[in-house]
Amino acid sequence: MLKSLNVLYAENEDIIRENVVEALEFMSMKxxxxxxxxxxxKEYLKNKPDIIILDIEIPICNGLELAEKIRIKDKDTQIIIATKSTNLEYLLKAVELNLVKYLLKPVSLNDLKSTLTICIDNLKYKSERINKYFNDNDYYNLSEQCLFVNKKIVRLDNHERDFLELLLRNHKRIVFYSEIEKQIWKNxxxxxxxxxxxxxxxxxxPDNVIENVSKTGYKVIIKN
Incomplete structure (x- = not known):
């Protein structure tokens, strides 16, 4: 997963920035x-990185101000703050903004690695919530409302999409006929x-994804 992750790093001290970039690239991150x-x-808006590492003291718009600006619309991007300051107000703000971690500089390689591991785990969890896999390859993306089978998009009509999403959002149980009638059909x-x-x-x-429970309803069989 590391090779597919994009990291945005904001730091105005040249030596620190160069060292951290080298460490991240060594870990195969972009x-x-x-x-x-x-x-x-600007880079965030253009490329929507998976992970953002911000120094609080960067000029024009400091790290916490930028994190707050991003969090207005984006709750999922992993944001790490790095700083020399132990200011309690900064720490409280970091908690409020749901940041992954508040790292004190100089940041050790071990601290950086452990924090990135947390980011990766969070991103995996996010992916599992959005992509519902039927097997190792075929899945439905709840965010894009797309079905992927054999690496191709399969078109669904409105009723098919709504029905499948209803099953997927309730995959741990049987969805009753009464629920299907209420949510899929107006009449x-x-x-x-x-x-x-x-x-x-x-x-x-794929085969055997939708299971009928006699006189009760339907259940979807997924991998995750």
Missing amino acids: VTSVTNGEEAY KMSSAAIRSLVRNLRKKL
Whole structure:
């Protein structure tokens, strides 16, 4: 996973920036480095990195101000703060902004590695919430509302998409006929309509994904 991660690093001290960039690249991460908050925000908007490492003292827009600006619309990007300061106000602000960690400079390689490990675990969890895998290769992306089978996008009509998402969001249990009728059909649902929907959807999914529970409802079988 490391090779696919993009890191944005903002630090205005040249030697520190060069050393950290070298360490990140040694860990096979793709790194973009900048020297101030304005450049960092532009890069964030352009590339939407997975991980952002910010020094609090960067000029124009300091690290905490930038983190606060990003957090207005983005709750998922992993943000790490690095600073020489032990200011309690900074620490409290870091907690409020849901930052991964507040690292004191000089940052040791071990601290950096352990913090990146936390970021990676968080990103994996996020991916598992969004992508629902039926097997090792085929999955449905809840965010993009796309079904991927054999590495190709499979088109679903509105009823098929809504039905599949209903099952996936409740994959740990049986979804009852009454729930399907209420959420998929505005009018009364006929048994023929639901059978037709399931039959057509099964043709687009890998084998044995949708399980019928007699006289009760349906259940989806997923890997995660």
